[in-house]
Amino acid sequence: xxxxxxxxxxxxxxxxxxxxxxxxxxxxxxxxxxxxxxxxxxxxxxxxxxxxxxxxxxxxxxxxxxxxxxxxxxxxxxxxxxxxxxxxx
Numbered sequence: 001x002x003x004x005x006x007x008x009x010x011x012x013x014x015x016x017x018x019x020x021x022x023x024x025x026x027x028x029x030x031x032x033x034x035x036x037x038x039x040x041x042x043x044x045x046x047x048x049x050x051x052x053x054x055x056x057x058x059x060x061x062x063x064x065x066x067x068x069x070x071x072x073x074x075x076x077x078x079x080x081x082x083x084x085x086x087x088x089x
Contacts, residue, residue, distance in 0.1 A: 017086035
């Protein structure tokens with residue numbers, strides 16, 4: 001039975017890390033085109049449009065405008081990368 005202990009621990013850690021990663025870290029409602037991650041200044045067109053950027057613990061940022069998801073910044077992490085990031089937090 002102990003042959004699977006490490007595998008079970010890793011699976012448990014992966015589930016915890018995934019739940020943590022999907023948690024919202026912060027929400028920004030703005031019309032700035034100067035966010036550090038922002039490579040889409042057209043979304044806020046000279047301050048005349050506003051967006052809501054929802055940042056997750058994983059580093060992914062979803063950009064919403066008029067209640068529609070218009071862009072996702074960042075990349076999905078592999079299981080190993082996600083567990084590493086979760087373990088450091």
